[in-house]
Amino acid sequence: MTTLFYLLALVAVISTLFCITERHPVHAVVYLVTSFFSLAVIFYLLRAPLVAVFEVIIYAGAIMVLFLFSIMMSRPEVTEVELHPGIRDWWPALLLGGVFLGAVGTLIISGPLLSPETANTGDIRAFSRLLFRKYGLAVEIVSLQLLFALVGALYLGRRRQ
Amino acid sequence: MIVPLEQVLILAAVIFVMGLACLLVRRGNLIMMLVGIEIMLNAAILAFVGGSAAWGKMDGQVFALFIIAMTSAEVSLALAMVVYLHRRRKTVNSDDFSGMKG
Amino acid sequence: MSVVKDIAAVSQGMWATWKHLFRKPLTIPYPEQKRTPPPRYRARIVLTRDPQGGERCVACYLCSAACPVDCISMQAGERENGRRYAEWFRINFSRCIFCGLCAEACPTMAIQMTPDYELCSRDIMSLLYEKEDLLIDGCGKEPEYNFYRHAGIGVVNPRGGNPDEQPPVDVRGLVP
Amino acid sequence: MPDLIDILIIIAKLGTILVVILSLAANLVLAERRMLAWIQDRQGPNRVGPQGLLQPLADLIKLVTKEDLRPAGADKWLFLLAPAMAAIPAMLTFAVVPFGSPVHLLGRVITLQVVDLNVGVLFFMALSSIAVYGITLGGWASNSKYALLGGIRGLAQLISYELVMGLSLVPVVMLTHSFSLNEIVAAQATVPFLLYQPLAFLLFFISLLAECKRTPFDIPEAESELVAGFHTEYSGLRFGLFFVGEYLNIIVLGGVAATFFLGGWHGPFLPPLVWFCAKVLAFCFVFIWTRGTLPRLRSDQLMHLCWKVLTPVALGNILCTGWWLTIKP
Numbered sequence: 078m079t080t081l082f083y084l085l086a087l088v089a090v091i092s093t094l095f096c097i098t099e100r101h102p103v104h105a106v107v108y109l110v111t112s113f114f115s116l117a118v119i120f121y122l123l124r125a126p127l128v129a130v131f132e133v134i135i136y137a138g139a140i141m142v143l144f145l146f147s148i149m150m151s152r153p154e155v156t157e158v159e160l161h162p163g164i165r166d167w168w169p170a171l172l173l174g175g176v177f178l179g180a181v182g183t184l185i186i187s188g189p190l191l192s193p194e195t196a197n198t199g200d201i202r203a204f205s206r207l208l209f210r211k212y213g214l215a216v217e218i219v220s221l222q223l224l225f226a227l228v229g230a231l232y233l234g235r236r237r238q
Numbered sequence: 239m240i241v242p243l244e245q246v247l248i249l250a251a252v253i254f255v256m257g258l259a260c261l262l263v264r265r266g267n268l269i270m271m272l273v274g275i276e277i278m279l280n281a282a283i284l285a286f287v288g289g290s291a292a293w294g295k296m297d298g299q300v301f302a303l304f305i306i307a308m309t310s311a312e313v314s315l316a317l318a319m320v321v322y323l324h325r326r327r328k329t330v331n332s333d334d335f336s337g338m339k340g
Numbered sequence: 341m342s343v344v345k346d347i348a349a350v351s352q353g354m355w356a357t358w359k360h361l362f363r364k365p366l367t368i369p370y371p372e373q374k375r376t377p378p379p380r381y382r383a384r385i386v387l388t389r390d391p392q393g394g395e396r397c398v399a400c401y402l403c404s405a406a407c408p409v410d411c412i413s414m415q416a417g418e419r420e421n422g423r424r425y426a427e428w429f430r431i432n433f434s435r436c437i438f439c440g441l442c443a444e445a446c447p448t449m450a451i452q453m454t455p456d457y458e459l460c461s462r463d464i465m466s467l468l469y470e471k472e473d474l475l476i477d478g479c480g481k482e483p484e485y486n487f488y489r490h491a492g493i494g495v496v497n498p499r500g501g502n503p504d505e506q507p508p509v510d511v512r513g514l515v516p
Numbered sequence: 517m518p519d520l521i522d523i524l525i526i527i528a529k530l531g532t533i534l535v536v537i538l539s540l541a542a543n544l545v546l547a548e549r550r551m552l553a554w555i556q557d558r559q560g561p562n563r564v565g566p567q568g569l570l571q572p573l574a575d576l577i578k579l580v581t582k583e584d585l586r587p588a589g590a591d592k593w594l595f596l597l598a599p600a601m602a603a604i605p606a607m608l609t610f611a612v613v614p615f616g617s618p619v620h621l622l623g624r625v626i627t628l629q630v631v632d633l634n635v636g637v638l639f640f641m642a643l644s645s646i647a648v649y650g651i652t653l654g655g656w657a658s659n660s661k662y663a664l665l666g667g668i669r670g671l672a673q674l675i676s677y678e679l680v681m682g683l684s685l686v687p688v689v690m691l692t693h694s695f696s697l698n699e700i701v702a703a704q705a706t707v708p709f710l711l712y713q714p715l716a717f718l719l720f721f722i723s724l725l726a727e728c729k730r731t732p733f734d735i736p737e738a739e740s741e742l743v744a745g746f747h748t749e750y751s752g753l754r755f756g757l758f759f760v761g762e763y764l765n766i767i768v769l770g771g772v773a774a775t776f777f778l779g780g781w782h783g784p785f786l787p788p789l790v791w792f793c794a795k796v797l798a799f800c801f802v803f804i805w806t807r808g809t810l811p812r813l814r815s816d817q818l819m820h821l822c823w824k825v826l827t828p829v830a831l832g833n834i835l836c837t838g839w840w841l842t843i844k845p
Binding site: 078079082083086089090093094096097102105106109112113116119120122123124125127128131132135136139140143144146147148150151167169170171173174177178181184185203204207208211212215219222223225226227229230233234 | 240241244245246247248249251252253254255256257258259260261262263264267269270272273274276277280283284287288290291296297299300302303304306307308309310311312313314315317318319320321322324325330
């Protein structure tokens with residue numbers, strides 16, 4: 078199991094790396110889907126089967142498909158600026174990334190976070206009880222947000238005279 | 239817990255930084271910027287799920303689910319806007335959208 | 341209620357195809373089972389003979405002229421008694437479209453169409469039918485008809501001697 | 517921890533399912549051609565072997581020996597991968613479908629199901645949502661406008677009907693209180709859900725037709741407009757993979773529909789495995805029958821049907837089911 082985790086982590090990191098360096102968006106999306114699959118299996122290993130399945134259904138099955146759809150519909154041409162990002166484009170990313178990695182590093186070397194605990198978190202009934210009882214209001218807010226997104230997308234996509 | 243929480247967090251951090259780099263470097267293509275955001279959100283989900291597994295509580299998974307729902311709303315709007323902008327200006331380079339009077 | 345109408349329409353269609361599922365097929369497996377074509381079917385062309393056994397063809401070129409794909413060719417010849425005949429007669433069946441215009445054009449009923457529709461070959465040259473291949477020992481669809489016994493230039497009987505033939509007009513007799 | 521024999525049993529089950537489903541898919545092609553011929557008062561393929569039974573073999577030989585073309589300007593790797601992406605999710609779906617009651621063999625209880633996931637329904641949904649990639653990427657990678665149009669149409673159709681499919685499964689889950697397919701089958705031991713939820717079954721069946729890209733929803737591969745849609749540029753074995761993937765999908769989704777609504781392997785008198793196969797074959801028959809009957813919808817009619825008719829009806833059905841479950845003693 079642990080070996081499988083490391084293997085999947087490797088796959089996720091490598092495919093994400095390919096994704097962000099790929100010049101063509103369609104290839105980038107395919108690499109990203111690979112990364113999402115390995116992440117989904119990692120979630121399953123971390124005893125979160127529901128999140129794993131929703132990662133595949135919504136991320137790989139809906140969001141990335143939407144990306145593909147808009148890439149195919151708009152056919153963006155690859156620009157010269159995009160092909161060769163100069164050092165000016167890289168330094169903010171390097172700076173922020175360094176700061177972030179440093180923060181995580183200090184967090185980790187400052188001591189063991191906690192002792193590993195074993196509890197079954199894969200129970201779907203308990204999960205749904207928690208979701209709809211304790212976080213019921215949040216569910217409503219998220220559904221409202223989805224409704225707004227629907228209306229907004231309809232407004233943007235409507236035909237203009 | 240199959241691996242210590244630290245290793246999950248390191249994986250999440252590495253993926254997050256890659257997403258950040260994608261967002262900041264590839265400004266020539268709005269779609270790639272959105273891809274970067276997706277990568278970062280996934281790293282956040284990974285951190286939440288890892289924490290949920292480590293503490294044995296499900297709240298982390300609930301939040302992961304909320305992030306997924308929120309992302310789908312965000313992506314549908316953002317992509318609708320990208321397609322709309324591309325239809326108007328025939329470009330997806332973010333630096334080209336600098337005038338206020340479109 | 342359009343929904344009810346739609347559902348009724350769909351189920352009507354489903355019922356129709358269900359019935360056809362158990363119906364005997366209309367098609368037949370061809371090489372094993374052959375359909376008998378009607379006697380006037382337009383397929384392979386033949387050259388017929390008159391009841392007395394002579395060739396009917398007088399090499400008038402009308403079939404060749406009528407043919408839309410130019411698959412008929414011939415060479416006319418003339419015997420000592422003035423009887424015209426085809427020295428050679430050739431039909432290229434790889435071009436023939438079986439339209440029947442030649443048979444319609446023929447004034448002597450020589451060229452006729454038969455119900456033999458199985459004309460195919462791997463060797464295209466074998467579809468080139470010469471006069472020997474085309475000529476049959478029979479009268480075809482008009483067993484009584486003999487051109488030279490009804491009209492003509494005095495090959496069988498002297499001119500005007502045929503049963504339903506009037507004697508030739510004496511042009512000089514019309515002079516007032 | 518599973519020991520060696522358990523792993524061997526799982527491998528044996530996987531192998532059996534793979535062989536059975538693949539051969540069934542190949543023969544389904546023949547069955548479809550013959551039945552369409554009968555519907556149209558024709559004979560159908562009856563040359564190769566007795567009653568044409570060896571036709572699948574002849575088709576296989578023909579496809580294998582054909583030239584494998586790749587259009588100029590095609591995206592090499594995606595073009596090669598897309599047929600596999602279309603066929604593999606269909607096969608994976610069968611991993612969660614229970615196809616018989618547990619068998620006692622050599623002192624062991626062998627469940628006739630590869631793996632019993634507690635999120636089986638969602639697993640099925642996840643795999644059917646991945647099936648989009650095969651046709652979309654295949655259509656995009658071909659570098660042909662027909663293929664691209666077919667891919668885009670297929671994408672829009674599949675993600676729209678995915679929603680209806682999920683919504684029509686919600687009442688089943690509400691009645692069972694479980695996502696596990698095994699428990700769904702167990703809950704239908706006496707009465708299949710078809711009798712409780714005829715509307716949900718109808719919605720599920722319509723969305724299955726759309727998910728399989730079958731007539732009347734075959735606009736991604738509409739021959740009369742798009743030549744052949746997303747697989748215009750494919751030939752030889754790769755086309756065969758797309759083709760077999762479609763029929764695999766029919767069989768697997770038939771099995772899933774039988775599990776969700778027809779009581780799975782439950783049935784009187786006959787052994788469970790026979791019942792399951794009979795239900796799956798009945799679904800295949802209805803699929804072919806529908807193809808022989810209904811004409812193709814237009815693209816806008818398809819979207820109209822999905823978003824303005826089926827989705828509201830599915831939501832109303834969920835609402836009614838919930839209301840009924842709360843007032844039920």
